[in-house]
Amino acid sequence: MxxxxxxxxxxxxxxxxxxxxxxxxxxxxxxxxxxxxxxxxxxxxxxxxxxxxxxxxxxxxxxxxxxxxxxxxxxxxxxxxxxxxxxxxxxxxxxxxxxxxxxxxxxxxxxxxxxxxxxxxxxxxxxxxxxxxxxxxxxxxxxxxxxxxxxxxxxxxxxxxxxxxxxxxxxxxxxxxxxxxxxxxxxxxxxxxxxxxxxxxxxxxxxxxxxxxxxxxxxxxxxxxxxxxxxxxxxxxxxxxxxxxxxxxxKMPAALEKLRRTKKRIIDSVKDTGIKVRPMHDLEGDTASHLIFMLPSPEAAVSFRRAAGETGTGFSIISENTWHYAKHWKALEEMGEKDFFGTKAPSYAPETMAATEAKLSRAVMTGLNINMSDEDTERIINSVRSGAETALR
Ligand SMILES: Cc1ncc(COP(=O)(O)O)c(C=O)c1O
Known part of the structure; x- marks a missing residue:
């Protein structure tokens, strides 16, 4: 990454x-x-x-x-x-x-x-x-x-x-x-x-x-x-x-080519488990830097993460990602409903992001590297298979 x-x-x-x-x-x-x-x-x-x-x-x-x-x-x-x-x-x-x-x-x-x-x-x-x-x-x-x-x-x-x-x-x-x-x-x-x-x-x-x-x-x-x-x-x-x-x-074309090849290999190898890959507006344009699956419920996402982790690959649940999700930004929340040069800010409280939470709490993610060995790729495949078998049971 x-x-x-x-x-x-x-x-x-x-x-x-x-x-x-x-x-x-x-x-x-x-x-x-x-x-x-x-x-x-x-x-x-x-x-x-x-x-x-x-x-x-x-x-x-x-x-x-x-x-x-x-x-x-x-x-x-x-x-x-x-x-x-x-x-x-x-x-x-x-x-x-x-x-x-x-x-x-x-x-x-x-x-x-x-x-x-x-x-x-x-x-x-x-x-x-x-x-x-x-x-x-x-x-x-x-x-x-x-x-x-x-x-x-x-x-x-x-x-x-x-x-x-x-x-x-x-x-x-x-x-x-x-x-x-x-x-x-x-x-x-x-x-x-x-x-x-x-x-x-x-x-x-x-x-x-x-x-x-x-x-x-x-x-x-x-x-x-x-x-x-x-x-x-x-x-x-x-x-x-x-x-x-x-x-x-x-170096960009070769780097993207490698990432895309790795991601395709992983996805092709886990298709039969029935796990749902994050949908996209343009699949071909994906830079393939991230591998994301959408589980049917937040509970299934937790089960997936546990089982995938036990077989060697750390997946995170995106709703817990403090870097990329506004729900976690206290400094922003504190600005909510305050005056900004004559315009009142809306509330930034977590409850205002319900539809986002409903999706991110079902999304599990791991990052992919450009130079990934066959062993690393196989480990991720095994982890996804194990996570899917446990979570979709
Ligand atoms: C979505 C998004 N916007 C903006 C930025 C800011 O880029 P930079 O770190 O180069 O300032 C980042 C960087 O992580 C980002 O992920």
Missing amino acids: AGTEIFGIEEIRVLTDVIERKMIHRYGSHSVRSGIYRVEEFEEKAKKITGSKHALALTNGTAALITALKGIGVGPGDEVITSPFTFIATIEAIVACGAVPILGEIDETLALDPVSAEKLITKKTGALIPVHMFGAAADVDAFVEIGKKYGIPVIEDACEVVGGTYKGRYLGSIGDCGTWSFDPNKTLTVGEGGLILTDDEDLWFKMDCYHDHGHVHSKKHDRGEEGKFGLGVNYRLSELQGALGVVALD
Whole structure:
């Protein structure tokens, strides 16, 4: 699951090259850098792979989400609709912009349910953020449709699914914009890094300026002479991470191929047990970073976990996952029903997430590695078989 698994000589070579040239800044010093811009190469590669017109690399996925919201113009008092099953960064990005997170419920695929999201739209809704979780796509077409219907921008939080697709299009490249993360826990990592994809020139320009103190970037001028477009922040990526990003994207197809092959082998080997695999809006686009089964009841999920654990594979029940489920975030709950720049936040109490709880409490999950040995794969197969036999008895 962690991209360091596939680090090798290629990463050492590109990092050594950046260090030897002593050219760490992605911008400026045009006359002495021999035309080498590693972060830009990373962006160009992401554009080429996804078909997006623009790509902007930044320090991390959280910065990418904040920059996307800022670029869209989300600000104090606005509401942003997203999923209660995500990483807390999605919520933090909304709050960092002074906006109120509004949580819908998830569908059977464990992504934000478009029907529940649409019901939450108000005059204050500034953006919709469907989150593609644990390898698989949210129902992007439905969100794009809702976005068009109400004139609300859609930001795909694709931080967890770099390389995943939906009906043949790369996740993150379908909404008004989308974000990728390359943090140390992701399938592909550059240490810390993020990327925003968009086809919207105006949005890209605003985000590009915002992420670097408002600079209007131009190779015709050096940094000091560049114009400014408003105020911004510093979310610039360094050339070291840019260089790693180029390698990571080169390695992406082979990494995904391996993950998908392993997952298929496991699923094919346990089909006869009758266990239900997590349904998906696009099975082929799954990055296969996670193996998730849906049990008929929370009790069956507990039995599955126990039996699978006894045969060597740790499965977790997703409703207990404190990292990815809003029910566990006390800091968020404490913000509930308080005033946010003139807009009252809803309650974030666990009872407000009943439909989500009903699904996550039946979902059991284990992560898959890119370089999985035959023995590891066989062990997981045996554990799933044992878990299924016990839980579905
Ligand atoms: C769904 C989701 N959104 C956003 C982020 C934030 O990415 P980063 O860790 O690069 O800031 C993550 C990272 O775990 C994530 O899983």
